Amino acid sequence: MSLPKPAMRGLLGKRLRFHLPIAFGLALVAAATFKFTVTEPRKQAYADFYKRYDSMKEFNAMREAGVFESVRPAGK
Amino acid sequence: MLASRALVRGLQSGFWRRVSTSSAAWAAHTHDVDVVDCSIPQYNNRLDTPLPDVPFVQNLTAEQKKLKEKEKGSWTELTKEEKLALYRLTHELSFAEMRQGSKEWMTVLGGVFIFLGFTGLLVWWQRIYVYGDVPHTLSPESVAQQTQRMIDMRVNPVHGFSNKWDYEKKQWK
Numbered sequence: 001m002s003l004p005k006p007a008m009r010g011l012l013g014k015r016l017r018f019h020l021p022i023a024f025g026l027a028l029v030a031a032a033t034f035k036f037t038v039t040e041p042r043k044q045a046y047a048d049f050y051k052r053y054d055s056m057k058e059f060n061a062m063r064e065a066g067v068f069e070s071v072r073p074a075g076k
Numbered sequence: 077m078l079a080s081r082a083l084v085r086g087l088q089s090g091f092w093r094r095v096s097t098s099s100a101a102w103a104a105h106t107h108d109v110d111v112v113d114c115s116i117p118q119y120n121n122r123l124d125t126p127l128p129d130v131p132f133v134q135n136l137t138a139e140q141k142k143l144k145e146k147e148k149g150s151w152t153e154l155t156k157e158e159k160l161a162l163y164r165l166t167h168e169l170s171f172a173e174m175r176q177g178s179k180e181w182m183t184v185l186g187g188v189f190i191f192l193g194f195t196g197l198l199v200w201w202q203r204i205y206v207y208g209d210v211p212h213t214l215s216p217e218s219v220a221q222q223t224q225r226m227i228d229m230r231v232n233p234v235h236g237f238s239n240k241w242d243y244e245k246k247q248w249k
Contacts, residue, residue: 049233049234058230061243065229
């Protein structure tokens with residue numbers, strides 16, 4: 001019954017050498033995926049919204065609807 | 077991590093065993109006494125401590141004593157059955173027996189679901205007979221007024237609420 005001697009040392013190092021690059025890689029992939037699926041479209045949506053945003057028009061519309069307490073709808 | 081997994085397995089099969097039989101019955105099994113004496117070493121089946129403090133069977137019959145005497149001689153003279161008998165004298169469960177699971181998880185899960193269901197019935201009764209009325213602001217008219225006000229205020233105009241309202245046509249997109 002002569003089995004080969006099992007590995008007695010370096011077990012943690014071997015495991016880390018295998019798993020740490022994978023862990024870092026996956027973390028980077030996760031961050032990149034989030035950036036390009038969430039943050040970039042969001043930034044673009046905000047940019048597009050404010051390109052065509054007329055703040056005075058919006059303000060007057062809100063004023064007529066009566067949501068402000070500082071200004072009443074025009075014509076009172 | 078592997079040791080902790082073995083520990084959990086050992087605990088799962090060993091722990092419930094110790095708990096399910098009363099300690100008095102367990103002690104009587106090994107020691108022929110009514111109560112467990114915790115001041116002396118005890119036997120345990122654990123994957124992480126493979127050499128228990130005491131052998132499993134401590135009060136040997138005459139036959140077993142003869143076998144122990146034979147063990148003091150050359151082991152090549154022991155038959156396979158005798159070797160197995162000696163093993164079972166010192167150990168209760170083998171590693172394979174310690175590791176094997178049981179179907180107990182089904183019982184546990186079933187019990188959990190039964191009690192969750194019963195709790196659901198109690199919560200339902202409470203909802204009908206204990207709780208009072210909800211506030212009037214949850215009525216459909218009040219919710220419509222609140223929605224109109226949110227649209228007027230331009231709540232979340234970029235991505236969210238007001239983004240879905242068409243202000244020219246005065247309807248949802």
